[in-house]
Amino acid sequence: QKEVEQNSGPLSVPEGAIASLNCTYSDRVSQSFFWYRQYSGKSPELIMSIYSNGDKEDGRFTAQLNKASQYVSLLIRDSQPSDSATYLCALEGTGGFKTIFGAGTRLFVKA
């Protein structure tokens, strides 16, 4: 089982819709969870971090964490074409600050 699993997509949503990205993980001791956005040909950019169960909102982005079920999700409200990118789920691995990444979900927002 991979440590961090994401649906590779592509996920296609119309402009203005809610995009829902999901991620499951296997390491029960992970405490820090992240979503990074990566545009084609660019490096990843941190967009959200979440550390406790529940929802965390930042503008159009909401991260959701459920440690009992070992999943973390990202909702993007009012999706814009500029949100089209690959979204990487990541978590702090066992033993410190090593961050483990999923393979990413490609999101396309159609104008």
Add this chain to the structure above:
Amino acid sequence: GVTQSPTHLIKTRGQQVTLRCSSQSGHNTVSWYQQALGQGPQFIFQYYREEENGRGNFPPRFSGLQFPNDSSELNVNALELDDSALYLCASSLGSTGGSLNYGYTFGSGTRLTVV
């Protein structure tokens, strides 16, 4: 921010390469990742206060250094075709444990092509 050099590099199989990174001001931890096309970044190793703080599943021909000014190098010996990838340097403010992980700031990466 985090700066990496060079941006692109073409090397021949068997050669050696050194990639460089300058961390974000105030950050004391640097991590290196390899990202193959269509894949997520794979952890190579991390340095904290000039010492290796963790290593991923990469062979010993991948080695690194962190300098007192928090700049860092990634060295790869005996290059193989499969080493062709985007190499990412990520800086963060952290320690060996107990502190909250605030996430990484990535550099723009070095695209390495081995022919």
